[in-house]
Amino acid sequence: MTTFLLEREDFPALLKTLTDAGYQVIAPTVREGAIVYDEIESIAELPIGYHDEQEAAFYRLHPTKDKALFSYVVGPQSWKRFLHPPEVRLWQAKRVEGGMEIVPNTQAVPRYAFVGVRACELHAIAIQDKIFMQGEFVDPIYQARREAALIVAVNCGVAGGTCFCASMHTGPQVTSGFDLALTEVLEDGRHYFVVEVGSDTGKELWKDVPHRKAKPEEAAAAQHIIEHTAAHMGRELDIDGLPEIITRKIESPRWETIAQTCLACANCTMVCPTCFCNTIEDVTDLTGGSAERIRKWDSCFTMDFSYIHGGSVRYSTKARYRQWLTHKLATWVEQFGTLGCVGCGRCITWCPVAIDITAEAAAIRQSDDGKGK
Numbered sequence: 001m002t003t004f005l006l007e008r009e010d011f012p013a014l015l016k017t018l019t020d021a022g023y024q025v026i027a028p029t030v031r032e033g034a035i036v037y038d039e040i041e042s043i044a045e046l047p048i049g050y051h052d053e054q055e056a057a058f059y060r061l062h063p064t065k066d067k068a069l070f071s072y073v074v075g076p077q078s079w080k081r082f083l084h085p086p087e088v089r090l091w092q093a094k095r096v097e098g099g100m101e102i103v104p105n106t107q108a109v110p111r112y113a114f115v116g117v118r119a120c121e122l123h124a125i126a127i128q129d130k131i132f133m134q135g136e137f138v139d140p141i142y143q144a145r146r147e148a149a150l151i152v153a154v155n156c157g158v159a160g161g162t163c164f165c166a167s168m169h170t171g172p173q174v175t176s177g178f179d180l181a182l183t184e185v186l187e188d189g190r191h192y193f194v195v196e197v198g199s200d201t202g203k204e205l206w207k208d209v210p211h212r213k214a215k216p217e218e219a220a221a222a223q224h225i226i227e228h229t230a231a232h233m234g235r236e237l238d239i240d241g242l243p244e245i246i247t248r249k250i251e252s253p254r255w256e257t258i259a260q261t262c263l264a265c266a267n268c269t270m271v272c273p274t275c276f277c278n279t280i281e282d283v284t285d286l287t288g289g290s291a292e293r294i295r296k297w298d299s300c301f302t303m304d305f306s307y308i309h310g311g312s313v314r315y316s317t318k319a320r321y322r323q324w325l326t327h328k329l330a331t332w333v334e335q336f337g338t339l340g341c342v343g344c345g346r347c348i349t350w351c352p353v354a355i356d357i358t359a360e361a362a363a364i365r366q367s368d369d370g371k372g373k
């Protein structure tokens with residue numbers, strides 16, 4: 001594939017091209033000591049010169065000496081919050097003489113340009129595409145936002161302490177699903193990006209950004225960075241035969257052990273870029289003049305989520321943790337044809353009691369004698 005070269009000083013021209021084309025640019029920025037995704041208007045709002053340190057239940061940002069734009073990995077948020085928002089109104093009605101009338105939704109569909117999307121996140125988006133757009137029932141809210149979105153991906157130049165995308169075959173190199181993909185290179189006093197164009201839309205926009213063809217040594221420098229990242233993952237998860245092992249071990253005592261620690265706080269599901277459970281709330285105003293139906297993120301860790309006929313099907317924390325992990329690493333395959341985990345590490349970093357999905361899966365594997373229990 002032909003690769004191009006974007007000099008660091010021309011990076012603002014890329015952002016300007018996106019905004020001139022009518023996109024709302026969403027990119028990493030720093031808020032309350034963490035990297036979050038939000039609208040930005042200038043390059044100065046990127047986390048320039050920040051590196052993140054991540055471990056189980058640990059997250060810190062540190063300033064670095066260099067002025068890299070993307071020298072960190074993923075934070076607590078994912079792009080899910082823009083494509084599948086945490087709270088969305090499905091419909092609204094108002095009382096009129098003689099009955100009720102549906103209030104038409106006049107909100108325009110946002111046209112997002114996501115800048116800084118990592119390989120694992122592209123895989124997570126592909127998984128959610130399948131869930132929301134490729135089954136019998138299509139979610140029109142997700143579909144409209146997704147089809148309007150543009151993706152500027154970034155190959156990871158560092159691996160986080162809780163990352164394990166290499167063993168999941170979901171990173172750190174972006175391979176598909178992007179409009180433009182950048183690899184940031186800082187070497188020998190130079191700062192530039194090696195760029196791949198991944199779609200016709202990307203090609204059209206790229207014409208307006210100052211660039212030239214990358215020299216072989218520049219493309220090789222970018223490839224070396226990605227390979228170095230792949231070789232320095234914080235964690236790994238052996239997925240060979242894992243769905244079968246986990247399904248066999250459904251009565252393992254390990255589930256009870258983990259339940260002694262798990263708080264059922266649902267953090268892991270909120271930060272996960274593939275989790276998609278929802279709940280519905282109907283709200284009326286006190287005068288009975290209007291009503292609305294709201295869809296909100298929910299979690300298999302809440303008691304109410306499996307509430308039917310006067311009780312919760314998954315009453316214990318053991319049952320809820322087991323449901324979450326078996327869905328992610330086993331039954332998701334039957335349902336959607338892939339694992340439900342992309343190795344981003346968020347659930348490990350943001351679990352307040354340091355529960356680690358890679359360690360739990362390894363413990364289950366280790367106890368497997370091929371017979372179950």
Ligand code: SF4
Binds near residue numbers: 263264
């Ligand atoms: S595994 Fe951790 S983050 Fe998930 S519900 Fe349990 S305590 Fe919360």
Ligand code: SF4
Binds near residue numbers: 343
């Ligand atoms: S299960 Fe954990 S590591 Fe896997 S995609 Fe979700 S948050 Fe990331």
